[in-house]
Amino acid sequence: MPxxxxxxxxxxxxxxxxxxxxxxxxxxxxxxxxNQIKQGNYENYHVRNINGVPTPVSNPDKTRNNNLG
Incomplete structure (x- = not known):
């Protein structure tokens, strides 16, 4: 699955x-x-504050192929 x-x-x-x-x-x-993540439209992602900037990140799991980047 992509x-x-x-x-x-x-x-x-x-x-x-x-x-x-x-x-x-x-x-x-x-x-x-x-904003889409905060509205609940992307359940496998969350927002982390990195150096004062809201940053989307994928939720941790065992799979590396679904990480952002």
Whole structure:
């Protein structure tokens, strides 16, 4: 099964900035994806505050192929 979200752009520091939903075809900025996660639309992801910036992360599990990046 393909992973739900693919990172399509990173900043110079490596922060994930743009995302693509492989199931719906939606392209999102980091802020849009954070808002979608907070609304409960992506149950396998959560938001972590990294250096003061809300950052989407995949929920930990045994599988590496569904991690963001």
């Amino acid at each position: 992973k739900r979200i693919t990172v399509t752009r990173e900043s110079n520091t490596g922060r994930n900035e743009r995302f693509h939903d492989n199931f719906t075809g939606a392209d999102m900025t980091r802020n849009q994806f954070v």
